[in-house]
Amino acid sequence: MLEKSFFKNGLETVAAGVRHLKIVFVNAYLVDTPENTPDSWVLVDTGIPFSDGRILRYAEKIYGADAKPSAIVLTHGHFDHAGAALALASLWEVPIYAHRLEMPYLTGKSDYPPQDPTVGGALAQMSRLFPHSGYDFGTRVRPIPESDEIEEMPGWRVVHTPGHTAGHISLFRESDRTLLAGDALATMNQDSWISNVTEKKEFCHPPAPFTSDWTAARRSVKILATLEPNAVASGHGQPFTDAETAEQLKNFARNFTAPAHGRYVRQPAITNENGIVALPPPVRDPVRQKLIGAAIVAGGALAFSFLKRRRDNNS
Known part of the structure; x- marks a missing residue:
C-alpha cells in the first residue's frame, strides 16, 4: 500500500520505470528511459535545498555507483521542487529543463509572486516561514523545446499546466497513461493539519498559498482530467494507481473549487517572460x-x- 505517514520516506514504484521518492514533505521522481545505459534515467524535481545527498544515495541504490541522469526536469522552480537542482546539475554536469515562463525565476531575473497566507489552512500558516525567492542556475538551465518534447525523456509529453506558477508543467506518458502532475494538483489535503501528518490520499487543489492564478489552475486540472491517466503522481501526497484513478480525477476536475478568499483568488498575479509584471494588492x-x-x-x-x-x- 502506498499510503504512508509524514515521517516515512522512501522509494515507491508508481508505474514501470517510475519511482517516487519522498523528501520530507515533497516528492521527486526517478524516471527510467529506454536506452538501457548507466545514464538512462531522468530526475523530475529535486526537493528542498540540501536534498542532494538523499537523492544521490537512492540513485546509487537503483542505478549503481556514480550513477547520474541524462537531465533534470523541473515541473516548476519553487524552493521545494528546485532546491537541490543546481547542486545536482553541477555535480552530474547535466542540463536542467524548465518551461520558458519559469526562466526569469531560474536565471536571477525575478522572484516569484509572494505567498498568500490569507487563503487559510495549515500550509498557508506554515508558508509564512517559506521563501518565494527565485534562483540563478546560469547556463545549466534550458527552456523546454516548443515541441513539448524533451530529448532525454522519449515517450513523455510536456503538458503546460499554469496556475500554480505561470510556467508550471506536468509530464504524461501515453504508452501506459502515467501522469506526473507536479503541483498542478495535490494528492492530499494540505489545508488540513491532520492530513499533513497522515497524508490521506485524495485529489486536492494545488498548494494554496503559492498558487498565483486560480482560474488558470482550474483550467489546468480540467486539461489533466481529459488525459484519463491510469496513474497520477503529484508533488505532494501519495500516487493514485488504482483502477478508478481516471474517474476520480474527472470528478475532482468537475468539482474543483478555489479557496473562498485570498490575495490571488479574485485577481491573479500578472507575469511574463521577464517575471512579475503586476500583483494584486495584499489583503488584510x-x-x-x-x-x-x-x-x-x-x-x-x-x-x-x-x-x-x-x-x-x-x-
Missing part, C-alpha cells in the same frame, strides 16, 4: 496583525520592566 491578514499586536505588547512589557528595574536601582 488578521493573523499577522495579531502577531504584530502581540509583539508590540511584549515589547512594551519588556520596556516597562527595564525602566522599572532601572528606576528601582537608582532609588
Whole structure:
C-alpha cells in the first residue's frame, strides 16, 4: 500500500520505470528511459535545498555507483521542487529543463509572486516561514523545446499546466497513461493539519498559498482530467494507481473549487517572460496583525520592566 505517514520516506514504484521518492514533505521522481545505459534515467524535481545527498544515495541504490541522469526536469522552480537542482546539475554536469515562463525565476531575473497566507489552512500558516525567492542556475538551465518534447525523456509529453506558477508543467506518458502532475494538483489535503501528518490520499487543489492564478489552475486540472491517466503522481501526497484513478480525477476536475478568499483568488498575479509584471494588492491578514499586536505588547512589557528595574536601582 502506498499510503504512508509524514515521517516515512522512501522509494515507491508508481508505474514501470517510475519511482517516487519522498523528501520530507515533497516528492521527486526517478524516471527510467529506454536506452538501457548507466545514464538512462531522468530526475523530475529535486526537493528542498540540501536534498542532494538523499537523492544521490537512492540513485546509487537503483542505478549503481556514480550513477547520474541524462537531465533534470523541473515541473516548476519553487524552493521545494528546485532546491537541490543546481547542486545536482553541477555535480552530474547535466542540463536542467524548465518551461520558458519559469526562466526569469531560474536565471536571477525575478522572484516569484509572494505567498498568500490569507487563503487559510495549515500550509498557508506554515508558508509564512517559506521563501518565494527565485534562483540563478546560469547556463545549466534550458527552456523546454516548443515541441513539448524533451530529448532525454522519449515517450513523455510536456503538458503546460499554469496556475500554480505561470510556467508550471506536468509530464504524461501515453504508452501506459502515467501522469506526473507536479503541483498542478495535490494528492492530499494540505489545508488540513491532520492530513499533513497522515497524508490521506485524495485529489486536492494545488498548494494554496503559492498558487498565483486560480482560474488558470482550474483550467489546468480540467486539461489533466481529459488525459484519463491510469496513474497520477503529484508533488505532494501519495500516487493514485488504482483502477478508478481516471474517474476520480474527472470528478475532482468537475468539482474543483478555489479557496473562498485570498490575495490571488479574485485577481491573479500578472507575469511574463521577464517575471512579475503586476500583483494584486495584499489583503488584510488578521493573523499577522495579531502577531504584530502581540509583539508590540511584549515589547512594551519588556520596556516597562527595564525602566522599572532601572528606576528601582537608582532609588
